Amino acid sequence: RKEVEQDPGPFNVPEGATVAFNCTYSNSASQSFFWYRQDCRKEPKLLMSVYSSGNEDGRFTAQLNRASQYISLLIRDSKLSDSATYLCVVNIYGNNRLAFGKGNQVVVIP
Amino acid sequence: ETGVTQSPTHLIKTRGQQVTLRCSSQSGHNTVSWYQQALGQGPQFIFQYYREEENGRGNFPPRFSGLQFPNYSSELNVNALELDDSALYLCASSLGLANTGELFFGEGSRLTVL
Numbered sequence: 001r002k003e004v005e006q007d008p009g010p011f012n013v014p015e016g017a018t019v020a021f022n023c024t025y026s027n028s029a030s031q032s033f034f035w036y037r038q039d040c041r042k043e044p045k046l047l048m049s050v051y052s053s054g055n056e057d058g059r060f061t062a063q064l065n066r067a068s069q070y071i072s073l074l075i076r077d078s079k080l081s082d083s084a085t086y087l088c089v090v091n092i093y094g095n096n097r098l099a100f101g102k103g104n105q106v107v108v109i110p
Numbered sequence: 111e112t113g114v115t116q117s118p119t120h121l122i123k124t125r126g127q128q129v130t131l132r133c134s135s136q137s138g139h140n141t142v143s144w145y146q147q148a149l150g151q152g153p154q155f156i157f158q159y160y161r162e163e164e165n166g167r168g169n170f171p172p173r174f175s176g177l178q179f180p181n182y183s184s185e186l187n188v189n190a191l192e193l194d195d196s197a198l199y200l201c202a203s204s205l206g207l208a209n210t211g212e213l214f215f216g217e218g219s220r221l222t223v224l
Contacts, residue, residue, distance in 0.1 A: 100152035
């Protein structure tokens with residue numbers, strides 16, 4: 001079983017709409033959780049950390065459910081510039097040795 | 111710009127050859143991690159170096175090896191290349207071993223094995 005599982009999509013989203021996706025992780029001892037963004041043929045960049053209480057950063061909301069071992073990301077009022085792959089990331093090994101999911105590809109359509 | 115630089119950006123090798131990839135970490139960062147990203151996949155952890163010592167290794171065979179130098183730059187070496195080694199190799203730097211989740215990636219070295 002993979003450490004982090006994501007449905008890659010693509011998720012075709014009309015501009016201005018809301019899109020949500022999630023991932024699951026296999027190791028219940030995982031310590032911390034993140035979403036990274038990767039633009040086409042570019043390097044991944046940290047989007048936001050994910051906390052059990054849920055957290056927002058502008059139009060982005062992340063949620064963690066430890067009991068069910070899944071992490072979610074919601075994007076409101078989608079912009080064309082949100083088109084990217086969103087990688088679910090779990091700090092399974094500690095010390096910033098991160099496990100990445102396959103990514104959710106989001107395409108925002110005008 | 112993350113301040114992490116990798117070289118070469120692209121290279122083509124044939125099966126059985128050896129390759130060395132290089133990474134300069136962001137100024138002040140003493141930890142370097144290497145990841146392999148195959149097409150359509152997420153990055154997979156290869157290994158991490160902290161203060162010139164290997165600090166953890168993913169599920170990769172011994173023909174993947176690395177080094178970290180006193181200036182914290184790093185090399186990834188792959189021997190006996192196989193077709194499946196074709197991928198984007200990403201170097202990421204960070205400060206110490208904190209669980210911040212914030213890695214600063216370089217733009218990667220794209221390796222094609224024929």
